[in-house]
Amino acid sequence: MTNLFFDHNATTPIRPKAFDLATSIMSEVGNAASVHSFGRQANKHVETARRQIGEILNVDAQQIIFNSGATEGNNTILKGFAGQRILISSIEHPSIMECGVAAEKIPVQQNGVIDLDALQEMLNHPTPPALVSVMMVNNETGVIQPIQEIARMAKAVGALVHCDAVQAFGRLPITRESLGVDFMTISAHKIGGTHGVGALVCAAGLQVPRLVQGGGQERRQRGGTVNVAGIAAFGAAAVDACSVLDDYQKLSIWRDRIESHIRKTSNRVRILGQEAPRVANTSMVIVDSKSGETLLMAFDLEGVALSAGSACSSGSTKLSYTLTAMGIESSPQIASLRVSLGHTTTEKEVEQFIAVWDKVSARLFKD
Amino acid sequence: MMSKQINSLGFAKPPAETRVVVAMSGGVDSSVAAALLHEQGYDVVGITLQLYDYGDAIAKKGACCAGKDIYDAKRVAEERGFPHYVLNYESNFRQSVIEDFVESYLKGETPIPCVKCNQTVKFKDLLQVARDLDADCMVTGHYIQRIVNEDGIAELHRATDAGKDQSYFLFATTQEQLDFLRFPLGGWTKDITRQHAERLGLVNADKPDSQDICFVPNGDYASVVKKIAPHAEQPGQIIHLDGRVLGTHQGIIHYTVGQRKGLGIGGGFTENNEPLYVVAVDAESAKVLVGPKEALARDVVRLKSCNWLDHSSDAPICVEVKLRSMTRAVTATLTRHEDGSATLVLDTPQYGISPGQAAVCYKDQRVIGGGWIISTELCSMAKAA
Numbered sequence: 001m002t003n004l005f006f007d008h009n010a011t012t013p014i015r016p017k018a019f020d021l022a023t024s025i026m027s028e029v030g031n032a033a034s035v036h037s038f039g040r041q042a043n044k045h046v047e048t049a050r051r052q053i054g055e056i057l058n059v060d061a062q063q064i065i066f067n068s069g070a071t072e073g074n075n076t077i078l079k080g081f082a083g084q085r086i087l088i089s090s091i092e093h094p095s096i097m098e099c100g101v102a103a104e105k106i107p108v109q110q111n112g113v114i115d116l117d118a119l120q121e122m123l124n125h126p127t128p129p130a131l132v133s134v135m136m137v138n139n140e141t142g143v144i145q146p147i148q149e150i151a152r153m154a155k156a157v158g159a160l161v162h163c164d165a166v167q168a169f170g171r172l173p174i175t176r177e178s179l180g181v182d183f184m185t186i187s188a189h190k191i192g193g194t195h196g197v198g199a200l201v202c203a204a205g206l207q208v209p210r211l212v213q214g215g216g217q218e219r220r221q222r223g224g225t226v227n228v229a230g231i232a233a234f235g236a237a238a239v240d241a242c243s244v245l246d247d248y249q250k251l252s253i254w255r256d257r258i259e260s261h262i263r264k265t266s267n268r269v270r271i272l273g274q275e276a277p278r279v280a281n282t283s284m285v286i287v288d289s290k291s292g293e294t295l296l297m298a299f300d301l302e303g304v305a306l307s308a309g310s311a312c313s314s315g316s317t318k319l320s321y322t323l324t325a326m327g328i329e330s331s332p333q334i335a336s337l338r339v340s341l342g343h344t345t346t347e348k349e350v351e352q353f354i355a356v357w358d359k360v361s362a363r364l365f366k367d
Numbered sequence: 368m369m370s371k372q373i374n375s376l377g378f379a380k381p382p383a384e385t386r387v388v389v390a391m392s393g394g395v396d397s398s399v400a401a402a403l404l405h406e407q408g409y410d411v412v413g414i415t416l417q418l419y420d421y422g423d424a425i426a427k428k429g430a431c432c433a434g435k436d437i438y439d440a441k442r443v444a445e446e447r448g449f450p451h452y453v454l455n456y457e458s459n460f461r462q463s464v465i466e467d468f469v470e471s472y473l474k475g476e477t478p479i480p481c482v483k484c485n486q487t488v489k490f491k492d493l494l495q496v497a498r499d500l501d502a503d504c505m506v507t508g509h510y511i512q513r514i515v516n517e518d519g520i521a522e523l524h525r526a527t528d529a530g531k532d533q534s535y536f537l538f539a540t541t542q543e544q545l546d547f548l549r550f551p552l553g554g555w556t557k558d559i560t561r562q563h564a565e566r567l568g569l570v571n572a573d574k575p576d577s578q579d580i581c582f583v584p585n586g587d588y589a590s591v592v593k594k595i596a597p598h599a600e601q602p603g604q605i606i607h608l609d610g611r612v613l614g615t616h617q618g619i620i621h622y623t624v625g626q627r628k629g630l631g632i633g634g635g636f637t638e639n640n641e642p643l644y645v646v647a648v649d650a651e652s653a654k655v656l657v658g659p660k661e662a663l664a665r666d667v668v669r670l671k672s673c674n675w676l677d678h679s680s681d682a683p684i685c686v687e688v689k690l691r692s693m694t695r696a697v698t699a700t701l702t703r704h705e706d707g708s709a710t711l712v713l714d715t716p717q718y719g720i721s722p723g724q725a726a727v728c729y730k731d732q733r734v735i736g737g738g739w740i741i742s743t744e745l746c747s748m749a750k751a752a
Contacts, residue, residue: 298501
């Protein structure tokens with residue numbers, strides 16, 4: 001039986017160095033905030049990770065605030081600006097879209113790239129926005145946003161800029177400065193760390209808004225006992241991932257091989273965002289088929305793990321707002337399949353995937 | 368030689384090569400069906416349908432239980448180790464079942480949404496999903512039996528446990544659907560199902576049976592109707608068969624033929640101190656007609672949109688017929704017509720037969736089929752007149 005994990009945008013296998021470090025630290029005792037030797041030992045692990053991630057992103061270690069992951073990071077920033085004028089793109093992650101803070105949505109073009117003309121118009125408003133928040137890489141399509149340009153435009157009207165860089169960190173060579181943003185959200189498990197760990201990165205001189213309070217950890221910017229093992233593993237995973245960024249770009253060869261194959265199999269299939277700059281590992285496949293809703297299940301039953309878009313927490317299938325924003329009309333006939341490769345993907349797996357694709361498509365796209 | 372053996376679901380191959388889609392509601396019955404087949408080595412795939420927005424549609428007590436059904440089904444599948452999926456069928460369900468339910472009430476009928484759901488959502492849409500997934504059959508936890516006769520044709524039979532028999536709700540199952548369906552619990556009593564649930568350690572082993580229509584918590588169907596059709600509460604008159612106006616009502620949706628309680632006409636008794644019943648509901652004039660019990664007597668029942676499973680001729684035959692889910696079957700003569708309608712002549716008049724309900728016909732234990740009641744008459748009275 002095939003057993004292929006092609007859903008690396010949902011999460012990716014933990015990197016061996018991160019795993020070894022985390023398991024070894026989990027056998028130690030110590031609260032990183034304690035003054036005694038155990039506490040100092042724990043804190044050393046945390047600060048090592050802070051330094052490692054700081055070096056990668058070319059920021060001072062103090063500019064990194066660890067938290068529980070991207071949802072907390074994104075919520076923290078948006079809620080910190082609640083009540084002020086906020087612009088977000090119309091394809092942000094649910095932790096931005098549905099965090100309960102009102103924001104105006106910047107449209108995207110059909111290729112999934114933000115509409116800069118529309119953004120400029122929204123910026124020219126008599127009340128300039130306090131915050132502009134746009135993701136670097138879309139989790140569903142892999143499309144890369146022109147963050148530097150967006151940041152430049154937003155800053156020209158005095159706005160602060162936040163970038164959800166969860167799907168970009170560890171995949172593209174980025175630093176806070178190169179993007180020109182004030183706040184960045186990153187997550188550990190998307191690059192081979194553990195679940196439940198992430199960080200906010202802020203520009204020098206800024207503080208992140210306070211969401212979780214009480215306890216004074218993370219220099220009073222994020223309360224709660226820090227996840228020592230998880231944070232240490234985050235640092236190790238970041239170093240590991242960023243040392244092989246060139247290899248990561250090679251995933252596009254396999255991705256392109258998959259895309260050209262599946263487009264040949266049926267004219268009911270198309271790839272979204274292909275004309276736009278994309279991260280190397282992601283394919284958003286749109287399928288026009290009566291049996292669209294069963295596609296994901298059919299692949300799962302063949303041992304191939306894909307996603308319908310973002311990993312919907314309810315597990316039910318429904319076309320996402322990201323695809324709607326890109327002009328895909330919601331219909332029971334239209335299904336989306338996200339194929340996302342990762343650091344453990346092999347050429348053999350790619351060939352296995354193509355074989356399963358042929359089997360499933362022969363059955364479900366016949367009419 | 369092993370592969371020639373017929374497995375428990377009737378396929379000439381090992382269970383491991385037999386893919387079975389189990390329609391899991393989250394209740395104990397379908398959970399047991401799925402877990403047992405998985406235990407027997409079948410390639411089980413559980414599917415649960417999200418049929419309505421549990422939080423939104425009925426933001427009331429009980430709503431959380433419905434959401435819990437999906438959770439329970441998922442938990443059973445995870446614990447037992449077979450795949451499980453949730454499909455969002457809210458729009459199909461709304462169009463095929465809820466709107467039809469509301470329309471039926473607005474026409475003065477008493478609908479049975481569970482039959483519509485089986486007929487449209489479960490045995491049509493979900494069954495197609497099962498076929499798309501390359502399943503050999505689809506299983507439900509219904510208490511009804513599928514028996515293959517000597518000619519190799521699948522027949523539908525009442526459940527062994529008469530108290531649990533769900534054949535009334537499954538009369539619209541077509542032969543093609545029946546060929547693909549399996550009902551492993553049909554030969555059991557509920558006790559056995561519960562014992563298996565405990566033995567298998569299912570999380571929902573102690574869950575009580577559902578009583579209400581799934582999208583109508585606490586039996587308050589009127590509020591569901593009102594929510595979708597706010598004009599449903601058009602007041603009208605309550606009129607005695609003899610022409611006297613006895614009072615007014617707050618909408619025909621609160622009345623069903625044969626109803627005695629809650630007529631809203633203080634007392635609701637005849638001169639002879641006999642109770643009054645709803646005899647007819649006229650949607651167009653918004654009138655509710657009431658009368659003594661005798662006025663409910665009917666012995667001719669006309670059906671539409673019939674489904675027959677006995678492949679028999681049009682000649683009249685003697686059958687037993689159930690005219691409501693909770694009443695006993697009575698004897699009748701069935702005559703089928705070419706346009707899909709049918710006429711039942713009951714051996715003895717029955718009381719409180721309501722349009723919108725189903726008439727389900729049996730020959731001994733076998734379900735022959737049935738149809739939707741559109742009108743009733745009293746033939747003996749017609750003769751007398």
